[in-house]
Amino acid sequence: MGWAIAIHGGAGDIPLSLPPEKRLPREAGLRRCLEVGIAALKARNHPLDVVELVVRELENHPNFNAGKGSVLTTSGTVEMEASIMDGKTMKCGAVSGVSTVVNAISLARLVMEKTPHIYLAFDGAEAFAREQGLETVEMSHFITPENIERLKQAQEADRVQIDYTQPIQKETPKDAAVADGDSQIGTVGCVAVDNEGNLATATSTGGLVNKMVGRIGDTPVIGAGTYANHLCAVSATGRGEAIIRGTVARDVAAVMEFKGISLKEAAAYVIDRVPPGTAGLITVSSTGEITMPFNTTGMFRACATEDGYSEIAIWDSPSK
Amino acid sequence: MGGWAIAVHGGAGVDPNLPKERQEEAKRLLTRCLDIGISALRSNLPAIDVVELVVRELETDPLFNSGRGSALTEKGTVEMEASIMDGPKRRCGAVSGLTTVKNPVSLARLVMDKTPHSYLAFAGAEEFARTQGVELVDNGYFITEDNVGMLKLAKEANSILFDYRVPTLGTCCIGVGAALESPIQMNGLPISVYAPETVGCVVVDKEGRCAAATSTGGLMNKMNGRIGDSPLIGSGTYACELVGVSCTGEGEAIIRSTLAREVAAVMEYKGLNLQEAVDNVIKYRLDEGKAGVIAVSKNGEVACGFNTTGMFRGCATEDGFREVGVW
Numbered sequence: 001m002g003w004a005i006a007i008h009g010g011a012g013d014i015p016l017s018l019p020p021e022k023r024l025p026r027e028a029g030l031r032r033c034l035e036v037g038i039a040a041l042k043a044r045n046h047p048l049d050v051v052e053l054v055v056r057e058l059e060n061h062p063n064f065n066a067g068k069g070s071v072l073t074t075s076g077t078v079e080m081e082a083s084i085m086d087g088k089t090m091k092c093g094a095v096s097g098v099s100t101v102v103n104a105i106s107l108a109r110l111v112m113e114k115t116p117h118i119y120l121a122f123d124g125a126e127a128f129a130r131e132q133g134l135e136t137v138e139m140s141h142f143i144t145p146e147n148i149e150r151l152k153q154a155q156e157a158d159r160v161q162i163d164y165t166q167p168i169q170k171e172t173p174k175d176a177a178v179a180d181g182d183s184q185i186g187t188v189g190c191v192a193v194d195n196e197g198n199l200a201t202a203t204s205t206g207g208l209v210n211k212m213v214g215r216i217g218d219t220p221v222i223g224a225g226t227y228a229n230h231l232c233a234v235s236a237t238g239r240g241e242a243i244i245r246g247t248v249a250r251d252v253a254a255v256m257e258f259k260g261i262s263l264k265e266a267a268a269y270v271i272d273r274v275p276p277g278t279a280g281l282i283t284v285s286s287t288g289e290i291t292m293p294f295n296t297t298g299m300f301r302a303c304a305t306e307d308g309y310s311e312i313a314i315w316d317s318p319s320k
Numbered sequence: 321m322g323g324w325a326i327a328v329h330g331g332a333g334v335d336p337n338l339p340k341e342r343q344e345e346a347k348r349l350l351t352r353c354l355d356i357g358i359s360a361l362r363s364n365l366p367a368i369d370v371v372e373l374v375v376r377e378l379e380t381d382p383l384f385n386s387g388r389g390s391a392l393t394e395k396g397t398v399e400m401e402a403s404i405m406d407g408p409k410r411r412c413g414a415v416s417g418l419t420t421v422k423n424p425v426s427l428a429r430l431v432m433d434k435t436p437h438s439y440l441a442f443a444g445a446e447e448f449a450r451t452q453g454v455e456l457v458d459n460g461y462f463i464t465e466d467n468v469g470m471l472k473l474a475k476e477a478n479s480i481l482f483d484y485r486v487p488t489l490g491t492c493c494i495g496v497g498a499a500l501e502s503p504i505q506m507n508g509l510p511i512s513v514y515a516p517e518t519v520g521c522v523v524v525d526k527e528g529r530c531a532a533a534t535s536t537g538g539l540m541n542k543m544n545g546r547i548g549d550s551p552l553i554g555s556g557t558y559a560c561e562l563v564g565v566s567c568t569g570e571g572e573a574i575i576r577s578t579l580a581r582e583v584a585a586v587m588e589y590k591g592l593n594l595q596e597a598v599d600n601v602i603k604y605r606l607d608e609g610k611a612g613v614i615a616v617s618k619n620g621e622v623a624c625g626f627n628t629t630g631m632f633r634g635c636a637t638e639d640g641f642r643e644v645g646v647w
Contacts (some may be wrong), residue, residue: 117547118547118572118575120546122441122443123544126545133508208437212440213443215440216438216439218458222575222576223554224554230554241436244438245553251585
């Protein structure tokens, strides 16, 4: 058997023509974060610690949509969310509306371990972070020039749509793509299993470009963006509204259990049932299998197993 | 088989010592809500409109823990949440952290119908409410004397429970003393101070469309910012082509077991019928958690299940079945 780990940096309409200056830093980021995870597993850390550690690294990396580098709300602010789950105990923690906490995933973990609750949000989450002495900074720390530009483009695209369609809400398709295909990238995540079959998952995000202030996506919703039990650990990414409606993360495990099919078949089944172009996921099973299906153009991802296999990819690869 | 069906609940986990008068009051409210829903169904209102209508009624009445009459946060304020889901296309809407919106379920409906999102919370949700012109009131409107008293008891009970001190009856109020005599606890609170967490309604209309809605003030003495199961699609609320489900009870247990989705999943993937599905999830999916479920199927069936001491509920089907109960 042995340990296994998978990470993602978001699924979306990643153009095949993505220029090297955008592609290379992300590949390097995935490589480094994978190595951090591998080292932690080799040192026999518990998967829950491993996924938190790796997601912290992804949050700190400015080229992924989580922590520093989070996309912006329609007001130009940052509202981050994250969740974490332990497959064996099924304990979980989640946060939303976090604007000053450097590592939202660590706050989610503290909610899980230090409160009688599962999910804290906005002012309450921020207050708890301060009580716990977590590192907090000015919100500007998380904002990057690329994201300011993405927001600008998104708002211009909306403005054009508003000019041509009416009434606004009814005719604008809910899944309207934003001008810059690159801006559909959502979330980072990590799933891991050790050689005893202990599973864990963690997911973190800045959300959707130009989202309404207060909008919550799939990432902190247990069963939607994140889920783990004794069978598998799942982290999803893509269009939050579709992932929520499709209870994506929960369904992978449910389908495995209730239909008695493999991890790979279950994950493919679930991805098949969400609208094309809306989702991807990474998942590992208790027996060390990995699969990373997506129905978008691409998904930044990487994985490794104890027997030496490793992979970093963005678009379709033969070993998907 | 076929035809409409409706179920409503006012929360799972009832104090066995609840005075008879309160039980009767609850049954009257459940009956009234059931009648409102039935009348709407007979007028051919679609399921999604019926669940919203009925939950609005439950929110407006101060008896149960939603809207007016919501449980209080640790700071003595009210923060409400709700979700609604329309089975046919699995459209959904949810809200959390509301402090001035008179009917949270209606705001959840507006999120579903008028935004590109599924879930809005706190200041952003309140701002959206303002732009939509929904009825807004002071936070004080939602706070009842009953709940102010309950909060006090909950704080006393919590500090005693967490400090493992044996209370000296002289200094404790009678409520807490009585509370500690009853061994039943939910979410860490003695059942006598625990306010059952939510209200909900599930409906299938004559066309076989299912819908579900859930609304709550949350856990008594909760941390500010705490979100429970009620606004989480798949946990407190779920509806699809097959079924509409609303859950109530220990929020954290319901989330961990994605209870509402579970009912639909065992029907979909294991071929269980509605009652079997409800019984199965209550029995096998909750571990040590305590919760209750109401559900309707596209075939016009209705089912309830709970592993708590009691659940305020009512249900009815087009072929004449009708029941309102607490135990």
